[in-house]
Amino acid sequence: MKTSKKNKYIISLKNVDLTYKSNNTKVDAINDINIDIKEGEFICILGPSGCGKSTLMKIMAGFMNPSRGKALVDGNKINGADHDRGVVFQQPALYPWLSVEDNVKFGLRMRRIPKKEAEQRINFFLDRIGLDEFRKLKPYELSGGMKQRVAIARVLVNDPKVLLMDEPFGALDALTREQMQNLLRHIWNENKKTVLFITHDIDEALYLGTKVIVMSKRPGRIIKEFNIKFTNYENTKNLSDIKYSEEFKNLHNDILDLITGR
Ligand SMILES: Nc1ncnc2c1ncn2[C@@H]1O[C@H](COP(=O)(O)OP(=O)(O)O)[C@@H](O)[C@H]1O
Ligand SMILES: [Mg+2]
Structure with missing residues (x-):
């Protein structure tokens, strides 16, 4: 296994372009993207609809190759999807015929993780996401927020x-969305699992991220990066204290100006 010093980034995109080509049409989705993700960072990618955010994530996930530039994981070329990069979409893609528990277990079974270890991990994460008592339910018996919790547990367990x-919280009602933001923020503060989080909601990005990367409209380029610290206040300040602070409001306005080009 390669463990050289050069692997200081979990994921690196270097001068990445992606152009969709079909028949006679070409769509330049993203242009000259450079992103380095360090261990423990919580990076939020913020940009208008259609600017190439999902495209960027699909490249990191290994679903697509860049048209130009390099996409690396631990210093090696990203070569397809792998459980070392857990993906959560807006619509949780759960297996409808499997219980909560079996949905979470699925990846571990595929990887032949020993039964006892698998059970321990599943119990730990079902408890963390507050679905322990719902473990036998099927996806159709769950609310949107609960389904999304299962989707998160299913990747964390790996x-x-x-x-x-x-x-990931784009399809949830406002209250559930806030609960899920708090849950994710809590999980991140607990174990500093590295996260790349895509959103078009400025407040969500500011509240959750240690870094916010702002993209231009299509073809998406990075226009500015902000180092943010609100997420570190989890134990000292509540959400409304943060959201109504001058510092938060000023950053919100600066980013809004950037995105709308005001
Ligand atoms: N498979 C595809 N074929 C052609 N164009 C695509 C395809 N997927 C996305 N696009 C286009 O690429 C641009 C970026 O899409 P996407 O990455 O989904 O943006 P975002 O997630 O920021 O809304 C959009 O203009 C979209 O219509
Ligand atoms: Mg998208």
């Missing part, structure tokens, strides 16, 4: 190097 989340 102990991925990085959690790749594409607008």
Whole structure:
């Protein structure tokens, strides 16, 4: 296994372009993207709809190769999907015929993780996401927020190097969304699992991320990066204290200006 010093980044995109080509049409989705993700970072990618955020994540997940540039995981070329990069989408893709517990177990079974260890991991994460008592239910018996919790547990149980989340709370109602933000923030503060989180919600990005990367409209380029510290206040300040602070409001406005080009 390669463990040289050069692997200081979990994921690196270097000068990445992606152009979709079909028949006679070409769509330049992202352009000259450079991102380095360090262990323990919580990076939020923020940008208008259609600017190439999902495209970027699909490249990191290994679903697509860049048209130009390099995509690396631990210094090696990303070569397809792997459980070391756990993906959570806006619509949780659970197996409808499996219980909560079996959905979470699925990846571990595929990887032939010993039964006892698998059970321990599943119990730990079902407890962490507050679904222990619902473990026997099927997805159709769960609310949207609960389904999304299962989707998160299902990737965390594999102990991925990085959690790749594409607008994971975008389809939830406002209250559930806030609960899920708090849960994710709590999980991150507990074990500093590296996260790449895509959103078009400025407040969500500011509240959760240690770094917010702002993209331009398509073809998506990085226009600015902000180092953010609100997520570290988990134990000292509540959400409304943060959201109504001057510092938060100023950052919100700066980012809004960038995105809308005001
Ligand atoms: N498979 C595809 N074929 C052609 N164009 C695509 C494809 N997927 C996405 N696009 C286009 O690429 C651009 C970026 O898409 P996407 O990455 O999904 O943006 P975002 O997630 O920021 O909304 C959009 O203009 C979209 O229509
Ligand atoms: Mg998208």
